[in-house]
Amino acid sequence: MRLESKVGIITGSASGIGRGIALAMAKEGAHIAIVDINEEKGQETLKEINHYTEGTLFIKDISYEENIKAVVEAVTDKFGRLDILVNNAHASKQALFTETTLEMFDLSFGTGFYPTFNFMKAAYPELKKTQGKVINFASGAGINGQPTQASYAAAKEAIRGITRVAANEWGPDDINVNIISPIASTEGVETWSKHSPELYEQMINSIPLRRLGDTESDIGRTAVFLASEDSDYITGQTFMVDGGTTKIY
Numbered sequence: 001m002r003l004e005s006k007v008g009i010i011t012g013s014a015s016g017i018g019r020g021i022a023l024a025m026a027k028e029g030a031h032i033a034i035v036d037i038n039e040e041k042g043q044e045t046l047k048e049i050n051h052y053t054e055g056t057l058f059i060k061d062i063s064y065e066e067n068i069k070a071v072v073e074a075v076t077d078k079f080g081r082l083d084i085l086v087n088n089a090h091a092s093k094q095a096l097f098t099e100t101t102l103e104m105f106d107l108s109f110g111t112g113f114y115p116t117f118n119f120m121k122a123a124y125p126e127l128k129k130t131q132g133k134v135i136n137f138a139s140g141a142g143i144n145g146q147p148t149q150a151s152y153a154a155a156k157e158a159i160r161g162i163t164r165v166a167a168n169e170w171g172p173d174d175i176n177v178n179i180i181s182p183i184a185s186t187e188g189v190e191t192w193s194k195h196s197p198e199l200y201e202q203m204i205n206s207i208p209l210r211r212l213g214d215t216e217s218d219i220g221r222t223a224v225f226l227a228s229e230d231s232d233y234i235t236g237q238t239f240m241v242d243g244g245t246t247k248i249y
């Protein structure tokens with residue numbers, strides 16, 4: 001029970017990687033606040049979490065700052081503390097650079113960058129009390145500059161930028177702020193693999209460990225490490241949990 005009695009907010013945890021992290025943390029004893037726009041999946045994940053610990057569900061669009069403040073307030077009212085903040089949710093659209101529009105930037109920054117920034121700001125006073133942990137999300141698409149990902153890459157690298165700033169500013173408060181850059185099998189990836197099996201095989205062959213990560217046992221367990229006292233001396237870092245695909249030196 002490495003996270004016994006800890007309380008965590010995980011955005012986008014109704015499904016995908018966020019769900020895997022929520023389950024991995026709940027199995028280590030953490031109470032989890034799911035924040036998502038998908039009510040059906042949110043209820044399913046809540047049920048699973050409640051099997052191990054106490055969860056709570058917020059059906060909220062995190063593009064709105066007032067929703068973020070309301071979630072942080074409600075979680076601290078309910079559980080009396082906040083130890084872990086995982087900024088996982090992010091929506092974006094792909095397009096060639098010259099076809100990328102400002103609306104695409106608005107979507108990517110509106111669901112990924114600004115919510116990460118706003119949640120960090122809103123959660124800071126509580127995280128200071130608990131010497132808390134922040135886990136943000138980046139992508140190899142941003143780090144490597146993947147074609148068709150201008151709006152997504154920009155928001156992801158902006159998240160890495162503010163993570164390093166917060167790590168430096170909040171180090172004296174004993175708050176750790178780190179980043180996971182994952183590759184994992186989600187429902188979206190599974191659907192895509194069925195429609196484009198050749199591209200899927202190409203992708204698998206480009207991963208040194210020759211498989212996609214598991215949302216819970218690979219990404220979730222890394223998040224447990226970053227949320228636990230085992231990572232107390234690590235901050236401002238990007239963890240590539242991607243089967244060895246991208247090496248940062």
Ligand SMILES: NC(=O)c1ccc[n+]([C@@H]2O[C@H](COP(=O)([O-])OP(=O)(O)OC[C@H]3O[C@@H](n4cnc5c(N)ncnc54)[C@H](O)[C@@H]3O)[C@@H](O)[C@H]2O)c1
Pocket residue numbers: 011012013014015016017018035036037038060061062063087088089090091111137138139140141181182183184185186187188
């Ligand atoms: N899956 C991968 O291989 C991969 C690779 C690189 C980076 N990432 C990053 O990892 C994180 C999780 O990725 P994923 O593949 O699980 O994503 P996903 O699209 O499968 O799940 C995202 C979740 O966020 C929720 N969400 C979307 N917009 C929201 C909003 N405005 N308010 C509240 N909730 C919202 C969705 O309902 C969904 O439950 C993201 O930051 C993504 O960019 C994933």
